[in-house]
Amino acid sequence: MSTAPPSPGPGPAAPRARQRTRALVRALRTPSEPTEPLFARAPRAWQRGAPHVIAFGFAVTLLPVTATVLTQDYRLGSGWAGALATAQAAPLLLAVTRPLQAWWIIFTADVVGGILLRSADGVVGRPWPWTPMVIIGYMVLMVCLGLRESRRTLLAVWLATGAAGLFFELISQIRSDGTYVLMFVLSGVCLMVTAALRERGDAQRRLAEQETISEAERARRTLLEERARIARELHDVVAHHMSVITVQADSAPYRIEGLPPLALEEFSTIAAGARESLTEMRRLLAVLRSDGAEGERAPQPGLDRVRQLVEATVRAGVPAELALQAGLGSVPPAVDLSAYRIVQEALANVVRHAAGAPTRVSVTADERWLTVLVVNGPAVERSSLLETAGTGHGLVGMRERVRLTGGTLDTGPLPDGGFRVAARLPLTSPKDLP
Structure with a gap:
C-alpha cells in the first residue's frame, strides 16, 4: 500500500513574514513618545505656534468645503456629509500632538466615505474613492506623521493607504478613476521627505549635544593639565627651599659651636625629614612628568x-x-x-x-x-x-x-x-x- 509523501510545511520565510506583519500592526497601535506638539523645542514663539495655526487653517477650510461638495456635487445626504466632513477635517487639530491617533480617525472616515460615495447619485464622472479634499487633508496628516513617527510606523501607514485604495479598485473598477494611485504615491513622497528632514534634525541635535559634552570634557581636561603643569613648576620652587633646609640642618653642628646633644639630635631629625620630603616630591614629580617633557626640568623663569x-x-x-x-x-x-x-x-x-x-x-x-x-x-x-x-x-x-x-x-x-x-x-x- 502506497503512502502519500508528507506535504512540505511552511518554509522559514513564512514565520518571518508573519513577524513583520505583526510588527507593522503593532507600530500602528503604538504612537511615538513624547506627545509634545510639533516644533515645541523651536527657539522662537512663532515657530512653536506655527503648526497649530496651519492645522487650524486647514481644518476650518476643509470642513465646510467638504460638506458642501459632498452635498451638492456628490448628492450625499446632508447628515452623512456633515459627519464625514467633521471626521475628515477636525482631527487635523489633533495631528499636531498625536498624529497617529488622528490618522486612525481620518483614515477610518476616508474609507467609510469611499463606501458611502460608491452608491451616491453624483459620483459618476467625479473622483472616487478619494475626493480632492480627502487627498489634501491626508497629505497634511502625512506631514505631521513623518515629522513624529518611526520608520516602521510610516511604512505601516503607507501600506495601509495602498491596501485601502486597492480594496476600492477591486470592488468597483468602473467607478475608480486612479485617485487611489495618486493618493498612494503622494503619501509615500510626503512620508519619505518629512521623515528624512526629521532624521536629519535629530542627527544635528545629537551632534550638538555631543559637541557640548565634548567641550565640557575638553575644559575639564584642560584644567587638569594646567594644574599638573603648575604642580610640576611648584615642585622646583618647593624643592629649592627644602634643599636649603636640609643643607642648613646638616651643617648646623659645624657652623654653630657648643650645641647641646638635644639640639644636635633635633637638627639631625630636621635634615632627615627634609631629605625624606625631597625623595617623596621627586617620586611625585616622576609621575607628573611621565609624558617625557624634558624641557620642564629647566630652571623656572621669573x-x-x-x-x-x-x-x-x-x-x-x-x-x-x-x-x-x-x-x-x-x-x-x-x-x-x-x-x-x-x-x-x-x-x-x-x-x-x-x-x-x-x-x-x-x-x-x-x-x-x-x-x-x-x-x-x-x-x-x-x-x-x-x-x-x-x-x-x-x-x-x-x-x-x-x-x-x-x-x-x-x-x-x-x-x-x-x-x-x-x-x-x-x-x-x-x-x-x-
Whole structure:
C-alpha cells in the first residue's frame, strides 16, 4: 500500500513574514513618545505656534468645503456629509500632538466615505474613492506623521493607504478613476521627505549635544593639565627651599659651636625629614612628568625674563611696550613664576586673537601686592582661522595660578574692542594680609 509523501510545511520565510506583519500592526497601535506638539523645542514663539495655526487653517477650510461638495456635487445626504466632513477635517487639530491617533480617525472616515460615495447619485464622472479634499487633508496628516513617527510606523501607514485604495479598485473598477494611485504615491513622497528632514534634525541635535559634552570634557581636561603643569613648576620652587633646609640642618653642628646633644639630635631629625620630603616630591614629580617633557626640568623663569617675552612678542608683529618697576626687590618664587606665566599667556592670546593690536605690559609692586597688567587694543590684522579657537589653557591657567597664590584676577573686553588682564598677587603670606 502506497503512502502519500508528507506535504512540505511552511518554509522559514513564512514565520518571518508573519513577524513583520505583526510588527507593522503593532507600530500602528503604538504612537511615538513624547506627545509634545510639533516644533515645541523651536527657539522662537512663532515657530512653536506655527503648526497649530496651519492645522487650524486647514481644518476650518476643509470642513465646510467638504460638506458642501459632498452635498451638492456628490448628492450625499446632508447628515452623512456633515459627519464625514467633521471626521475628515477636525482631527487635523489633533495631528499636531498625536498624529497617529488622528490618522486612525481620518483614515477610518476616508474609507467609510469611499463606501458611502460608491452608491451616491453624483459620483459618476467625479473622483472616487478619494475626493480632492480627502487627498489634501491626508497629505497634511502625512506631514505631521513623518515629522513624529518611526520608520516602521510610516511604512505601516503607507501600506495601509495602498491596501485601502486597492480594496476600492477591486470592488468597483468602473467607478475608480486612479485617485487611489495618486493618493498612494503622494503619501509615500510626503512620508519619505518629512521623515528624512526629521532624521536629519535629530542627527544635528545629537551632534550638538555631543559637541557640548565634548567641550565640557575638553575644559575639564584642560584644567587638569594646567594644574599638573603648575604642580610640576611648584615642585622646583618647593624643592629649592627644602634643599636649603636640609643643607642648613646638616651643617648646623659645624657652623654653630657648643650645641647641646638635644639640639644636635633635633637638627639631625630636621635634615632627615627634609631629605625624606625631597625623595617623596621627586617620586611625585616622576609621575607628573611621565609624558617625557624634558624641557620642564629647566630652571623656572621669573620676572627677570619678562622683557624677553615682550621682545619676542614684538618680533611676532605685535607692537608691545613694557613698564617694569625698578627695584622690585625679593619676590616669592611662586609669585615670581606665576607673574611670568600670566604675562606669557596674556601675550600669547594677543598674538593669537588680536594680531597687530598695540599692547602695554605693566608690572608694579608695593609693600604687599605685585600687580600685573596686560592691556591690548582692537585687532589690526585678521587673526588666522586656525588660531581662533585657541588651546583653552590661557585664562584657565591664569585663574589657577592666581587662586594658588591667594591673589585676584580681572579679565574682560574693553569698550574699544581690546582686552584687559589684571592680576594682583600677594608678596606676603595670605594670612598676613588685612
